[in-house]
Amino acid sequence: MVRLAMKKRFDERDTIFSRMLEISPFTDNYTDYYRRNPEREEQDAKLREETEGVFSPRKAEQRQIAAIFALIKELRPLAGHLGGKSPSTSALQMEAGPAAGRIKKIALSYGALSCGITETDLAWAYSVRGRGPHYGKKAGVILPRTIVFTAEMDENEINRAPAVEESVEVVKAYLNVAVIGLALSSIIRGWGWNAVCHMDGESELVLPPAAEAAGLGSIGLPGLLVTRECGSRIRIGAVTTDMPLASDGPSSFQVAKTCRTCGKCAELCPSGCIPSFSSYKSGERFSIDSEACFRTWRELGTDCGVCLAACPYSHQKAKDKNSGASGDEPAADFLKGFMFGGD
Ligand code: SF4
């Protein structure tokens, strides 16, 4: 079993989802967390008290969302966590290049929009888990190669953000990437290698930087992966494995070049939680005020998604189709029109 060199890693218990969904007052986890992070206690208590938002009366859609999240929760135990097993002695041997090609073809055949492969970097693996039955457990062995894939979300539904239809579409894509990951990881285990699926609420990895390293796109101003194909109108899934696979390099598509002059997501964000491009120093990672974002989710009663719909690249596919354009930059007229209200 390969153990990767240690790097500074992120504690999943610090994510807003772990703090809001996994710890409640008067529990040991609550006492432990706010003893270590007292500066967050008051603000988090206020967030928990936020009442249901404006879209909550949409009971059919809200229950559809809850039902699919419940289904994903039932799938999590199938993710294939390791018991320190070595690959089977009869593991199927394949050259790393053709094996990578086969994996990508399978991912696409199960509905992925795109798929890439990278060596696992512990900089984007959690040090301590913060969700479900893993809460508070130190991360174990992380397998050395990461297969990352995306599932597309419907443009018309995402354009309805922040309405509840956007959230229905997002949850559908979470299920789609979970199913693709479960299929891929089961197939790889069937070939005799170890494989672990990473899905919503059951991931050892922070997925956007993994996707960036696997060449699927680059991180834009709201800290989300932006893809050349359809912007941030995607969800990401991953499988880690010890199967030898050829890696992809990062994409030549660097959205930051556009973010510098665009800023549409920051302009339209209802909570104002996306900092402007000019507030970053060169080389700094984009990130948002996740507490302010979550508060907006609570106020709306949906997961907002305005930043997904705002990005010109989220509309690029349809535009390419109409114009026959291709390449790394969006059609200039379209981008100009979108940004300045002419389209
Ligand atoms: S989801 Fe909404 S509130 Fe959160 S960053 Fe995006 S636009 Fe802003």
Ligand code: SF4
């Ligand atoms: S909307 Fe503009 S600033 Fe925001 S991620 Fe997309 S290109 Fe970058």
